[in-house]
Amino acid sequence: MAAALAFSGSNPAQAAPHDNDPMAPFEIADGVYYVGASDIASYLFKTKGGLILLDGGYDTTAPQILANIRTLGFDPKAIKILLSTHGHLDHAGGLAQLKRETGATLYASPLDGALMARGGKGDFGLKDRAPYPPVTPDRTLVDGQAISLGGVTMTAHLTPGHTRGCTTWTLPVRVAGRLRQALILCSNSILPPYRLDAAHESYPGIAADYEKSYAFWRSAPCEVFLGSHGIFFDMQAKRAALLAGKTDAFVDPAGCKTWFDKGYVDFKATLASQQSEAAL
Ligand SMILES: [Zn+2]
Secondary structure (H helix, E strand, O other), rough: OOHHHHHHOOHHOOOOOOOOOOOOEEEEOEEEEEOOOOEEEEEEEEEEEEEEEEOOEEEOOOHHHHHHHHHHOOOOEEEEEEEEEOHHHHHOOOHHHHHHHOEEEEEEEEHHHHHHHHOOOEEEOOOOOOOOOOEEEEEEEEOOOOEOOEEEEEEEEEEOOOOOOOEEEEEEEEOOOEEEEEEEEEOOOOOOOOOOOOOOOOOOHHHHHHHHHHHHHHOOOOEEEEEEEHHHHHHHHHHHHOOOOOOOOOOOOOOOHHHHHHHHHHHHHHHHHHHHHHHO
């Protein structure tokens, strides 16, 4: 299920069978930490007013995330704000536990927040096949909303398609003494059951949503490319480079551009092939 959720099927060779293995946390940029598993990402942001956590993994990832936060020397109770990329089980499955144990305020987009409150059931593409412990967000986000805590401001961008309320986050970060723009991708993948052609579209406007989301992704400043899965941005290779002393290993505007250029070509090809199938 994890592989099916994470990958469009266009590149099964890349599917990570061990997406949820425990992994030591590390610092990506000043005060920005990777606290997730081997592929299932989660990010911790240190601010003067407490901590922000983005994404909760599977329900079985949540204890790893909490352990990683403690390994870094932080108290999970200092987490004031819980954010999410989207309401699939590999990113929202751990949010109920994390919310319970931290008491943080959970923000989500209206449509993915509703999906989280249903514990992932009634998804337009996955139906009831990928349930998780339900969690009800405290606040809903609008497109372009800024979330600020202790001098750190993150901006929510609604980039629907993969889910109806998929949320990509941007923020300025400091890497090796330089200010950089970070982009944390929700997901651009098209899961195998999705239909994009007008005659059978999985939800009304799905193809137009992907089109609009790509317009954002391909124009947004993206120097530090991150996302809900490590595989989106070659996390393991960059982590190895970082640990070997390359302090700006995660600065990769070219990798970001390539990911979205290639993704857009794949999206158009999938759309065209589904349209021609539908026309038969
Ligand atoms: Zn997903």
